[in-house]
Amino acid sequence: xxxxxxxxxxxxFDSYLKESIIKRAIKSRKIEINVHxxxxxxKDKHKKxxxxxxxxxxxxxxxxxxxxxxxKCVKKSNKGPVVFLTPHGATFSQSKAEKLSKHKEMIxxxxxxxxxxxxxxxxxxxxxxxxxxxxxTGGELPAMVVMDCVSRLIPGVLGKEESHxxxxxxxxxxxxxxxxxxxxxxxxxxxxxxxxxxxxxxKKIEEWRKKKLK
Ligand code: SAM
Numbered sequence: 001x002x003x004x005x006x007x008x009x010x011x012x013f014d015s016y017l018k019e020s021i022i023k024r025a026i027k028s029r030k031i032e033i034n035v036h037x038x039x040x041x042x043k044d045k046h047k048k049x050x051x052x053x054x055x056x057x058x059x060x061x062x063x064x065x066x067x068x069x070x071x072k073c074v075k076k077s078n079k080g081p082v083v084f085l086t087p088h089g090a091t092f093s094q095s096k097a098e099k100l101s102k103h104k105e106m107i108x109x110x111x112x113x114x115x116x117x118x119x120x121x122x123x124x125x126x127x128x129x130x131x132x133x134x135x136x137t138g139g140e141l142p143a144m145v146v147m148d149c150v151s152r153l154i155p156g157v158l159g160k161e162e163s164h165x166x167x168x169x170x171x172x173x174x175x176x177x178x179x180x181x182x183x184x185x186x187x188x189x190x191x192x193x194x195x196x197x198x199x200x201x202x203k204k205i206e207e208w209r210k211k212k213l214k
Contacts, residue, residue, distance in 0.1 A: 001101070001154050002032040003147050004074045006067075007110040008049055010035045012140045022148065025157040033147065034074075038062075041069040050113050059114035067120045071107065080105030081126035083146070085139035086115065089128030092146060094169035096129070100146070101153040108146060110139030177213035 005013065013035045017026065025031045039047050043065055050060040071082060080103045090096070100106065109116070109125070121128075131142040151157050152164050164170065168178040182193040196208045 001030070001103070001151065002078060002080070002105040003034070003150075004078045004105075004107045005033065005035045005110065005143050005147070006038050006070050006074065006107065007035065007138075007140055007143070008038050008062075008112055009110075009138065009140055010037045012138075013144065016144055021157065021159075022151060025151055025154070028156070030154050030157045031151050036070060036074060038066050038070045041073065042066040043069075053114065057114075061114050062112060062116040062120075064117040064120050067109070067116055068124065071109070071120075071124050074107055078105045078107050080107060082107045082109060082124055083127045083129055084109045084111065084116070084121065084125040085131070085142035085146070086111060086128050087130050087133070087135050089130040091133070092129050092131050092142075092149070094149070094167070097146070097149040097153060101150045106150075108139075108143040110143050112138045179209040179212045179214075 007013070013033075017023065017033055017035075022031070022033075026033060039049050042049050042063075044063075049062055049066050051063050053059070053061050075082070083100075083106055085108065115121075129142070129146060131145050136142065158164055182197060186193045186198060194208065196204050199205070
């Protein structure tokens with residue numbers, strides 16, 4: 001899976017991409033992530049990417065030219081959908097992630113300020129995704145949420161190939177719930193792990209987990 005991410009704050013992604021599962025997935029080439037600085041595409045002599053809104057009102061709006069050129073450029077090597085992260089998009093979910101994971105490539109566009117010029121939204125965006133009914137300062141965290149959630153569905157990204165199928169909300173498992181997890185030690189500050197989990201009796205463990213789904 002190839003992700004091309006468009007942002008005016010590319011460094012926000014640095015540490016996230018250098019840790020844990022995502023780092024390993026990049027290294028093993030299960031995923032490829034390219035972060036592009038929209039500002040570099042600005043033809044303004046001060047590399048401006050925002051301007052005041054026509055008609056007045058609070059805040060600034062991302063200007064169309066740098067966005068247009070950045071999307072055009074990235075589309076040359078990425079044929080996937082252009083996804084704009086916006087609080088007004090369709091709410092992201094596990095099933096949306098599963099659908100997105102069927103694509104081989106996608107472009108994630110992060111907004112800032114009051115958002116992007118409507119003409120870009122209408123002419124260049126294939127999909128609008130919200131990560132929830134609240135407003136953040138930018139689309140970078142939402143882009144990371146989408147990228148992380150989709151990546152762990154790519155075969156081979158999680159150490160244990162199929163482990164995402166046991167996750168809550170997974171379509172394959174057809175359940176929206178999760179059972180409680182315990183690890184060592186068997187007793188912690190007087191609290192014992194349920195005996196059945198220590199029994200090694202797989203059928204009984206499965207029955208217990210079914211009962212405990214929440
Ligand atoms: N003026 C917009 C409004 O009232 O809905 C808010 C813009 S927000 C401050 C700036 C950018 O953050 C948005 O363009 C979008 O890219 C991103 N963003 C903020 N909240 C988001 C959310 N819940 N889901 C996805 N993207 C979000």
